Amino acid sequence: MSAALQPAGASNRRRIWRNAGAILGVGIVGFVTFVAIFAPWLAPYDPFTIDLGRRVIPPMWMEGGTSANILGTDQLGRDYLSRLIYGARVSMIIGVATIITSGIIGTFLGVMGGFYGGRVDDAVVFAITARLSIPVVLVALAVAGFSGGASFTMVILVLGLLLWDRFAVVARSTTMQIRNLDYVAAARCAGCSPMTVLFKEVLPNIATHLAVVATLEMALAILLEAALSFLGLGVPPPEPSWGLMISEAKEYMFFSPWIIMIPGIALFILVLGVNLLGDALRDMLGTDLSR
Numbered sequence: 001m002s003a004a005l006q007p008a009g010a011s012n013r014r015r016i017w018r019n020a021g022a023i024l025g026v027g028i029v030g031f032v033t034f035v036a037i038f039a040p041w042l043a044p045y046d047p048f049t050i051d052l053g054r055r056v057i058p059p060m061w062m063e064g065g066t067s068a069n070i071l072g073t074d075q076l077g078r079d080y081l082s083r084l085i086y087g088a089r090v091s092m093i094i095g096v097a098t099i100i101t102s103g104i105i106g107t108f109l110g111v112m113g114g115f116y117g118g119r120v121d122d123a124v125v126f127a128i129t130a131r132l133s134i135p136v137v138l139v140a141l142a143v144a145g146f147s148g149g150a151s152f153t154m155v156i157l158v159l160g161l162l163l164w165d166r167f168a169v170v171a172r173s174t175t176m177q178i179r180n181l182d183y184v185a186a187a188r189c190a191g192c193s194p195m196t197v198l199f200k201e202v203l204p205n206i207a208t209h210l211a212v213v214a215t216l217e218m219a220l221a222i223l224l225e226a227a228l229s230f231l232g233l234g235v236p237p238p239e240p241s242w243g244l245m246i247s248e249a250k251e252y253m254f255f256s257p258w259i260i261m262i263p264g265i266a267l268f269i270l271v272l273g274v275n276l277l278g279d280a281l282r283d284m285l286g287t288d289l290s291r
C-alpha cells in the first residue's frame with residue numbers, strides 16, 4: 001500500500017513512536033500504573049509498620065544507608081520505598097476517579113449547551129462562569145471543616161465536582177462546531193431522535209478532544225491532591241500520599257533533604273508523564289472536526 005493510501009491513524013501512530021516525548025510519557029504513566037496495581041506485591045514492607053528504632057535512615061547510596069531499606073525510612077521508621085509505591089496507587093486512583101466524575105459532569109453540560117443553544121446554552125455558560133469563580137482549595141477547606149475532617153472520599157468528591165469546567169468548555173465549543181455539519185444534518189433528516197444524534201454522532205466526534213482534556217485534568221487533580229494533603233486537608237494519615245509524605249518531611253528538610261526530595265521528584269515525574277501522554281494523544285487522535 002502506498003503512503004498516500006495508508007490510513008491517517010497508522011501515520012499518526014508511527015509519528016508518535018518516533019517522538020521521544022510521547023514514548024517517555026507513555027512509559028512513565030504505564031510504569032506508575034503498573035506499580036499502583038501491583039503495589040502489594042512490589043512493596044518490600046508494610047507501608048504502615050512503625051519502627052521508632054529505625055527513624056530517618058538515609059537511602060542506601062548515602063552514608064548510613066542500608067540495602068534493607070533502599071530509599072531509607074521516614075520519621076516513624078516506615079520503609080520509604082514501600083510508602084512511595086503505595087503513594088502511586090493513591091495518586092492514580094484520585095486522578096482517574098476525578099476525571100471520570102468531572103468528565104461526566106462537564107461533558108453533559110457542554111454537549112447540552114452546544115447542541116441545543118438558546119436558554120440551555122445560557123444556563124451552561126452561567127454555570128461555567130460560576131464554577132470559575134470558586135477556588136478549589138477554599139472549598140476543600142470549608143468542606144473539611146463542615147464534615148469534621150479530610151477523607152479519601154472527600155478529596156475525590158471535591159476535585160470531581162470542581163474540575164469539570166474545562167470539559168464543559170471544550171465539549172460546548174466542539175459541539176457547536178459540528179452540530180450543523182452534513183452528517184449531523186443527515187442523521188436528523190433520517191428521523192433520529194436528539195439523544196440518538198448526540199450519542200451516535202456528536203459524542204464520538206468530540207471524544208478525541210475530551211481525551212486530551214482528561215490528561216490535563218488528571219495532572220491537575222494529582223497536583224491538587226498533593227497540595228491538599230500537604231495542607232492536611234487531603235488523604236488523612238497514615239495513608240502514604242505523596243503530598244502527605246512531603247508535608248510530614250518538611251521538619252527534616254534542612255537536615256535530611258532526601259526525605260522531602262524523593263516524593264517531590266516522584267510527583268514531578270508522574271505529572272510530567274501525564275502531560276507528555278496528553279501531547280501524544282493529541283498527536284495520535286488529531287483535532288480535525290471534518291468528516
